[in-house]
Amino acid sequence: MIKTLCPRDYNEALYVGHFFRTGTPVVMDLTKLPDSEAKQFVDFAAGLVFGRGGDMDRLSPKVFLLMPRGMTERSSAADEAR
Numbered sequence: 001m002i003k004t005l006c007p008r009d010y011n012e013a014l015y016v017g018h019f020f021r022t023g024t025p026v027v028m029d030l031t032k033l034p035d036s037e038a039k040q041f042v043d044f045a046a047g048l049v050f051g052r053g054g055d056m057d058r059l060s061p062k063v064f065l066l067m068p069r070g071m072t073e074r075s076s077a078a079d080e081a082r
Contacts, residue, residue: 002027002065010037013044016066020048023068030062038062 003019004027005012019026028045030038045066049056053069 004029006032007041008032010040013041016041016045017048020054020066020068021052023070025068025071026066027059028064028066030064033062 002025005015005019006029007013007016016026016028028041030041033041042064045056045064048054049066054071055067057065057067059065
């Protein structure tokens with residue numbers, strides 16, 4: 001399961017952290033936020049991913065995929081098999 005979140009303000013960073021820490025990949029759609037708040041979310045997500053050993057990919061200019069640690073290892077192995 002992948003959780004898609006479309007936060008409307010920075011207070012919703014709590015939900016991003018909650019789902020990511022439980023091992024659920026999170027798509028963060030920041031298109032409804034002004035650039036200044038979107039940057040805060042990206043900074044928060046970068047710290048979260050770094051601290052938990054996961055990975056973050058940009059899907060479009062304001063949409064990001066946060067993958068927990070175990071998910072990144074599987075995707076790396078799949079890439080090497082190609």
